[in-house]
Amino acid sequence: MLPKFLFSASLLxxxxxxxxxxxxxxxxxxxxxxxxxxxxxxxxxxxxxxxQALAVWQQLTDKYPDYGEPYLRKASLLLxxxxxxxxxxxxxxxxxxxxxxxxxxxxxxxxxxxxxEVGDYAAVRTAFTNYLKTNPTNKAQVExxxxxxxxxxxxxxxxAHPTGPPPEQLAAPLNQFRNQYFPVLTADNRFLVFTVRxxxxxxxxxxxxxxxxxxxxxxxxxxxxxxxxVINSPENEGAATISGDGKTLVFTSCGRAGGLGNCDxxxxxxxxxQWTAPRNLGVLVNSKAWDSQPSLSADGRTLYFSSNxxxxxxxxxxxxTTIGADGNWGAARNxxxxxxxxxxxxxxxIHASGTTLYYSTNGRVGLGSSDxxxxxLDEKGQWGEPLNVGYPLNTFANxxxxxxxxxxxxxxxxxxxxxxxxxxxxxxxxxxLYGSEVPASARARETSTYTQGRVFDAVTKKPxxxxxxLFDLNTNALTQQVYSxxxxxxxxxxxxxxxxxxxxxxxxxxxxxxxxxxxxSQQKFDPLTLDIYLDPAKSGRSAVLNNLFxxxxxxxxxPRSRTELSRLVEFLRQDPSLRVEVAGYTDNVGxxxxxxxxxxRRAQAVLDYLTSQGVPASRLRAKGYGETRPLxxxxxxxxxxxxxxxxxxxx
Numbered sequence: 001m002l003p004k005f006l007f008s009a010s011l012l013x014x015x016x017x018x019x020x021x022x023x024x025x026x027x028x029x030x031x032x033x034x035x036x037x038x039x040x041x042x043x044x045x046x047x048x049x050x051x052q053a054l055a056v057w058q059q060l061t062d063k064y065p066d067y068g069e070p071y072l073r074k075a076s077l078l079l080x081x082x083x084x085x086x087x088x089x090x091x092x093x094x095x096x097x098x099x100x101x102x103x104x105x106x107x108x109x110x111x112x113x114x115x116x117e118v119g120d121y122a123a124v125r126t127a128f129t130n131y132l133k134t135n136p137t138n139k140a141q142v143e144x145x146x147x148x149x150x151x152x153x154x155x156x157x158x159x160a161h162p163t164g165p166p167p168e169q170l171a172a173p174l175n176q177f178r179n180q181y182f183p184v185l186t187a188d189n190r191f192l193v194f195t196v197r198x199x200x201x202x203x204x205x206x207x208x209x210x211x212x213x214x215x216x217x218x219x220x221x222x223x224x225x226x227x228x229x230v231i232n233s234p235e236n237e238g239a240a241t242i243s244g245d246g247k248t249l250v251f252t253s254c255g256r257a258g259g260l261g262n263c264d265x266x267x268x269x270x271x272x273x274q275w276t277a278p279r280n281l282g283v284l285v286n287s288k289a290w291d292s293q294p295s296l297s298a299d300g301r302t303l304y305f306s307s308n309x310x311x312x313x314x315x316x317x318x319x320x321t322t323i324g325a326d327g328n329w330g331a332a333r334n335x336x337x338x339x340x341x342x343x344x345x346x347x348x349x350i351h352a353s354g355t356t357l358y359y360s361t362n363g364r365v366g367l368g369s370s371d372x373x374x375x376x377l378d379e380k381g382q383w384g385e386p387l388n389v390g391y392p393l394n395t396f397a398n399x400x401x402x403x404x405x406x407x408x409x410x411x412x413x414x415x416x417x418x419x420x421x422x423x424x425x426x427x428x429x430x431x432x433l434y435g436s437e438v439p440a441s442a443r444a445r446e447t448s449t450y451t452q453g454r455v456f457d458a459v460t461k462k463p464x465x466x467x468x469x470l471f472d473l474n475t476n477a478l479t480q481q482v483y484s485x486x487x488x489x490x491x492x493x494x495x496x497x498x499x500x501x502x503x504x505x506x507x508x509x510x511x512x513x514x515x516x517x518x519x520x521s522q523q524k525f526d527p528l529t530l531d532i533y534l535d536p537a538k539s540g541r542s543a544v545l546n547n548l549f550x551x552x553x554x555x556x557x558x559p560r561s562r563t564e565l566s567r568l569v570e571f572l573r574q575d576p577s578l579r580v581e582v583a584g585y586t587d588n589v590g591x592x593x594x595x596x597x598x599x600x601r602r603a604q605a606v607l608d609y610l611t612s613q614g615v616p617a618s619r620l621r622a623k624g625y626g627e628t629r630p631l632x633x634x635x636x637x638x639x640x641x642x643x644x645x646x647x648x649x650x651x
Contacts, residue, residue: 068097119396164439187244243300454489463489600624
């Protein structure tokens with residue numbers, strides 16, 4: 001939905017001293033000036049003619065520029081009319097002519113807010129310094145004033161040391177609307193999804209839809225189109241997120257029939273080229289309050305979002321929920337400190353790597369009313385102290401909904417731009433999409449790439465739906481779980497630089513497919529295209545187990561083998577009728593007799609582990625084949641490594 005972090009113009013109007021019909025200040029001694037003052041008040045309050053009243057205030061300040069009060073009355077009226085730039089000028093002029101006193105506290109506060117909207121840090125400092133001198137009693141506003149003064153110091157330092165090139169508005173055909181926001185990309189950087197808000201100037205008639213733009217071979221964005229007629233409707237659909245493979249979409253809708261609260265999160269899945277009907281994520285995720293601004297992990301199994309439900313740390317907080325073993329979303333939990341503050345924490349984005357979280361907050365020192373911060377996930381699964389991503393990604397304007405591409409090269413985000421002098425009064429802010437190179441201060445801790453392809457039946461060559469899992473071999477942790485499309489066989493899985501992975505593809509009635517990716521020391525880290533062929537689990541069919549590891553000339557399984565062994569046990573438990581042979585093979589280094597013995601001992605080591613985990617020995621057979629049946633010529637180390645293997649054969 002429309003970002004809640006936009007500072008409310010109505011709040012500013014409420015803070016401003018209302019141009020109420022009251023006695024003319026005693027400080028205005030000139031009779032003609034007093035007469036004009038009374039006339040302006042009557043035109044606005046009694047006659048409801050704000051433009052005519054504004055003309056009189058202008059006449060008064062032109063003829064009697066030494067009086068401060070008329071400037072403030074004019075400023076308040078300009079604010080009511082939505083002309084913030086001219087309102088700021090009037091506040092500055094009026095307050096400069098009046099003493100700092102408690103009666104002026106609200107005027108100083110509003111002036112500080114208006115100055116912040118245009119990045120006039122000198123005026124911000126003056127306004128809030130004087131505000132605090134009035135000894136105000138509003139604790140929330142006092143905290144805001146102190147934070148804004150800290151922001152001025154932080155901004156001066158940050159702007160003196162920019163972290164990278166300034167972001168630029170995304171070129172046409174994007175940014176063709178006044179309001180567009182929350183850009184998200186698929187892991188392969190092929191599709192951009194964002195929200196557009198039509199008719200933002202017509203309150204009650206505006207409409208939000210989700211658009212998608214395809215990226216061509218040169219990296220240019222194509223004309224945005226409706227993501228789907230199944231998704232977009234006469235209701236508002238906004239603030240969306242998409243999984244790395246582009247198959248799971250979560251979006252926000254407010255006031256939809258059957259909703260649980262103000263705004264709810266809905267989910268849809270892509271099957272082939274069609275999206276399923278949106279489904280409310282339910283009471284464990286949604287609340288009776290505002291739930292919005294979702295961000296999915298790359299595999300679509302973890303969801304971060306913003307909510308202002310009760311029991312949080314501050315106004316708006318970041319929450320997270322995950323899919324359980326039963327396939328259902330669990331109860332959402334508050335991320336707590338240090339992520340959430342006592343103010344508003346919004347627009348979370350989890351990088352494809354899963355170890356860097358970005359979000360927007362006005363509860364920490366930054367350059368403006370809302371800045372983007374990042375936090376890293378530590379080895380204990382805790383989020384670290386958030387750090388400001390710096391200037392020029394952050395400025396005095398509202399920045400939010402940052403998206404960093406999986407390869408850590410491009411940043412996309414939303415920036416709010418206030419109307420300028422000369423714009424039509426009351427025109428709402430423009431919300432535009434920006435992009436830039438990713439400066440070092442904003443990079444995710446880990447760079448990601450992806451493997452992409454299709455899963456087929458090895459016999460019929462038809463696409464099949466399979467679960468594709470990635471495990472970190474060093475920690476035995478499941479890091480990705482995606483599904484190939486049942487109609488096309490397509491899958492996409494994200495891999496992180498510096499890690500070694502075991503990858504498994506499995507489907508009912510098929511042999512387990514074992515693959516291995518080691519990026520712990522490789523210099524090249526490019527996307528992979530890998531089609532997977534699954535063999536039916538029938539007699540005579542076999543599969544190589546690529547993630548079983550032994551020391552040279554030994555038959556003791558190394559600790560990194562535990563991931564493969566666990567998957568093998570799970571596979572055998574799923575079909576108790578299967579009988580299998582664990583077959584061992586070696587290269588041709590050494591004597592044939594020694595190699596035959598080694599292959600037998602290694603096969604037996606695997607069998608012994610399986611029986612230790614409850615697999616009946618009657619279902620298993622271990623046999624060594626030595627250096628016979630090589631998969632490749634024994635002429636290079638790479639080829640010899642292929643020949644040193646354990647296979648699982650269906651008996």
